[in-house]
Amino acid sequence: MAVLEVQNLIKKYNEVEVLKGVSLKVEKGETLVIIGASGSGKSTILRCINQLEKIDSGNIKIDEDLMIKEYKKGKAVYQSKDILKKMNLKCGMVFQNFNLFPHMTILQNVTEPMIYVLGKNKEEAEKEAKEILEKMGLQDKAKAYPCDLSGGQQQRASIARTLAIHPEILFMDEPTSALDPELIGEVLKVIKTLAEDKRTMVIVTHEIQFAKEIASRVIFMDDGKIVEEGLPEEVIDNPKKERTKTFLQRFRKM
Amino acid sequence: MNFENILNTFEILFSGIGTTLQIFIISLIFSIPFGVLIALGRNSKNKVLSGMMNLYILIIRGTPIMLQIIFVYFAPYYLFKISYDRFLAMILALVLNYGAYFAEIFRTGINSIPKGQYEAAFTLGMNKKITFFRIILPQVIKRILPAMSNEVISLTKTTSLAQVIGVTEMFALAQKQASYQFSIMPVCIAGIFYLALCGIITIIFHYFEKRLSYYKIV
Numbered sequence: 001m002a003v004l005e006v007q008n009l010i011k012k013y014n015e016v017e018v019l020k021g022v023s024l025k026v027e028k029g030e031t032l033v034i035i036g037a038s039g040s041g042k043s044t045i046l047r048c049i050n051q052l053e054k055i056d057s058g059n060i061k062i063d064e065d066l067m068i069k070e071y072k073k074g075k076a077v078y079q080s081k082d083i084l085k086k087m088n089l090k091c092g093m094v095f096q097n098f099n100l101f102p103h104m105t106i107l108q109n110v111t112e113p114m115i116y117v118l119g120k121n122k123e124e125a126e127k128e129a130k131e132i133l134e135k136m137g138l139q140d141k142a143k144a145y146p147c148d149l150s151g152g153q154q155q156r157a158s159i160a161r162t163l164a165i166h167p168e169i170l171f172m173d174e175p176t177s178a179l180d181p182e183l184i185g186e187v188l189k190v191i192k193t194l195a196e197d198k199r200t201m202v203i204v205t206h207e208i209q210f211a212k213e214i215a216s217r218v219i220f221m222d223d224g225k226i227v228e229e230g231l232p233e234e235v236i237d238n239p240k241k242e243r244t245k246t247f248l249q250r251f252r253k254m
Numbered sequence: 255m256n257f258e259n260i261l262n263t264f265e266i267l268f269s270g271i272g273t274t275l276q277i278f279i280i281s282l283i284f285s286i287p288f289g290v291l292i293a294l295g296r297n298s299k300n301k302v303l304s305g306m307m308n309l310y311i312l313i314i315r316g317t318p319i320m321l322q323i324i325f326v327y328f329a330p331y332y333l334f335k336i337s338y339d340r341f342l343a344m345i346l347a348l349v350l351n352y353g354a355y356f357a358e359i360f361r362t363g364i365n366s367i368p369k370g371q372y373e374a375a376f377t378l379g380m381n382k383k384i385t386f387f388r389i390i391l392p393q394v395i396k397r398i399l400p401a402m403s404n405e406v407i408s409l410t411k412t413t414s415l416a417q418v419i420g421v422t423e424m425f426a427l428a429q430k431q432a433s434y435q436f437s438i439m440p441v442c443i444a445g446i447f448y449l450a451l452c453g454i455i456t457i458i459f460h461y462f463e464k465r466l467s468y469y470k471i472v
Binding site: 050051052085088089091092093095097099100101102103112113116117118145146147158161162164165 | 368371373374378384388392471
């Protein structure tokens with residue numbers, strides 16, 4: 001059974017369609033990687049699933065819950081607050097620009113949602129947060145503030161913070177795009193261990209080589225539509241569609 | 255001008271500093287929450303409300319504060335034959351005026367927090383209240399401290415306008431003494447009082463700025 005199902009999703013910004021009917025499924029434990037040129041709508045899919053953008057048409061299903069209850073006169077009517085909150089908590093989002101809370105230490109960044117969203121007590125939260133930080137290789141940065149960390153460390157901290165709410169599905173929106181080239185590796189390494197742990201993940205990335213290494217499935221998007229979908233060795237190594245070929249060729253040349 | 259004379263003047267002015275401080279502190283206490291309300295109104299999605307707040311800020315910023323003080327005290331009298339306490343009128347005028355200036359500081363402070371902070375809090379499941387009080391507000395306070403210290407310091411000096419509606423605070427006494435003694439000395443002593451007060455406020459703000467300097471806003 002799919003944990004996540006996106007059904008014929010359409011999203012418009014001021015009458016411009018950025019998603020033109022996208023459907024996809026994510027199975028438990030798989031790592032879905034979405035690639036494609038800038039502006040192809042990759043990030044918008046993640047933002048719609050995480051309720052950061054309103055949907056114009058279509059639906060999103062997480063486990064048994066549908067995000068849109070019904071359509072009234074062509075307008076989407078969202079589910080009740082409780083259901084939306086439940087769906088939101090099942091999704092964890094890692095942002096391109098980390099978005100860590102600058103006034104809190106790394107440890108506090110991780111414990112904050114544990115205490116104020118999940119209702120854990122402080123000791124319990126700190127104990128668990130330290131374990132997560134250790135997994136991310138940040139145990140000695142617990143007391144540091146985000147501004148004292150390198151970009152790679154910040155992104156690992158933001159992954160740790162997202163893991164704090166135990167999301168069923170982890171979404172990553174270009175997690176390495178804001179990083180210096182020499183810092184990309186450490187973040188990819190951490191993501192790789194998460195994939196090996198069989199965490200359900202949806203990752204938008206420009207790192208084609210990396211996509212090939214960790215993806216269970218790859219989706220190539222162009223102009224708001226899914227052009228090609230399949231195993232990484234199919235889509236990346238032997239693309240069938242002309243559009244996919246030209247896109248990947250550009251990467252090979254680089 | 256002898257030493258005893260100076261000491262004497264000091265004593266007379268000191269009797270007025272209580273009123274000056276009262277005007278300053280009471281106005282400050284009430285203008286901050288009033289400013290928050292105006293800022294929220296201006297940020298509101300309700301176009302009528304935000305338009306009204308815009309107009310209010312325009313009027314307050316576009317007219318002299320002395321005019322506002324006179325208006326607040328005399329308008330009820332000329333229009334409805336109601337006269338009320340002069341001290342209260344001075345406080346009211348300052349709250350109305352500084353509330354508008356504070357509102358602009360709060361609004362720009364709130365709006366300067368990157369959207370990503372709200373988005374991160376939202377995807378972590380935080381509700382609006384927790385997001386505002388735990389994530390946004392602490393960062394806003396850090397950002398607005400320097401601008402706030404400017405306005406608060408300006409407020410200490412604006413109290414001296416109380417005399418235009420006949421409230422006798424420290425500066426009114428200083429002027430009276432100046433003409434009575436035919437000397438500039440009382441006015442200079444008043445200046446020393448204001449300087450000392452602003453010095454204390456500056457120290458307090460620096461203390462808080464320093465306490466919040468442990469992190470940088472990215």
